[in-house]
Amino acid sequence: MTIKKGAMLLLLLTAMLSSAPIHADTLPQTHVKAIYLDDHKLQLEVEPLLVNDTVLVPMRELFEAQGAKVSWNSDTHTVKATKGDMVLTYRIGERTAYKNGQPLILNVPGQMSDGYTMMPLRFVSEALDSIVKWDASTRTVRIFSSATNAFDTKILYGVNLRSQPDSSNDSIIREMLPVGEKVQVIQEVDAMWLEVRTRDNKTGYISAKPKYSDYTSASLADRQADELIAYGEKFLNRPYEFGAATDQTLTFDCSSFVSRLFKDKLSIDLPRVSYNQAKEGKQVGINDLRKGDLLFFSARGLDIGHVAIYVGNNRMLHTYSKELGVHYETLDDKWMKRFVTARRLF
Structure with a gap:
């Protein structure tokens, strides 16, 4: 065989291989631990595949979980998915799909595996306007659907x-x-x-x-309250000083302590004195308190003269005493008799 004929034969074989349908069961399979859609774990009929860093899952489950209707032409191996006014068509094995007539390129084509039609998870989800995140350390895929985003x-x-x-x-x-x-x-x-x-x-x-x-969300507010309280705990036993300067942390009074914590951890600027702090945010009832809310009390003959941070479990973090400095204390009857209002800032 001449060199010229050998080169032609090699080109022909390469073309045949590149155009032949690809079957996932002939490719390396890597375990994917879990797939979540909006924090709900998807229960798939078969294990997902990881091919060339691309996760493939059963076609119908992937589309329908994200609100798309699917039709399948077994003669042409073509899938048609519709969601609202979006129409996606794709022929298994090809690298081009069409969304409302516009071509979209797949890095890894859809494939057949053990009788299941497997489609690239990221490609399908993003075509449906969802967002996909892959956590390599836990081998977990998270899909955030357009409905929640x-x-x-x-x-x-x-x-x-x-x-x-x-x-x-x-x-x-x-x-x-x-x-x-x-x-x-x-x-x-x-x-x-x-x-x-x-x-x-x-x-x-x-x-x-x-x-x-x-x-805003309940989970974020809970996390931020924990950060705020943990930061305040660093100042436990720090001395009390009435009228303490706000540009230092060696001493505090009740309102300078609260003001410092909210500014440093959450970038929330509060007025200097508790009476004015009680005008910030929104009012909440004593039975609806959550961590991070501010509690206001009468003190020194003033309608509002003291402020504390509610830390949960009927406890608060505050300062008012030279003997105790910054400390935790129970929101007991003694304090409830002086309670005026509670405010929520985040």
Whole structure:
């Protein structure tokens, strides 16, 4: 055989291999521990596959779990999925799908495995406007559906969109999100950071402090309260001084202590004295208290002359005594007789 004929034969074999249908059961399979859709674990009929760093799962379950209706043409191996006015068509084995007639490229094509039609999870979910996150350390996939990720979080104060959930130099500032812009919250990373997506499809991290957006949730408030209380605990036994200066932490009075904690941990600026602090946030009933709420009491002949932070389990963190300094105390009958109001700031 001449070199020219050998080269032609090699090209022919390469073309045949690249066009032949690919079957997942011939490829390496790597265990995926779990798949969650909006925090609900998906119960799949067969184990998902991991092929070339792409997770594949049973086609029908993937589409229907995210609200799409599916039809299947067994003669042409073509799937048609509809959701609202969106129509997605795809022929198994090909690298191009069509969403409302527009071509979309798949990194890994859909495949047949043990009688199941397996589709790339990320491709399908993003085509349905969901967001997909892969946690390599736990081998867990999380899908955040479009239904729970509307652009309903409003930016209240210009905030940096960062590449990582921290403010170090390693975290790149991608852009400044202006006041009034709306974003999708993908997930609460921790007490201080939210992962978000902008309307122009950029993802990143913004501060979860209440100063920067109107996003709220019970879970975030609970986390932030824990951070606030843990920070306050660092000052246990710190001496009490009436009228303590607000630019230092060697001494506190009740309102300077509360003001310092809220500013340092949550970037919430409060007035200097407890009477004016009691005008901030929104009022809550004594039976509806949660961690982090402020409690106001009469003191020194004033209608409101003392403030404390509620820490849960009928306890509060505050200061008013030179002997005790900053300390925990039970919200007992003695204090309830002087209770005036409670306010919630986050």
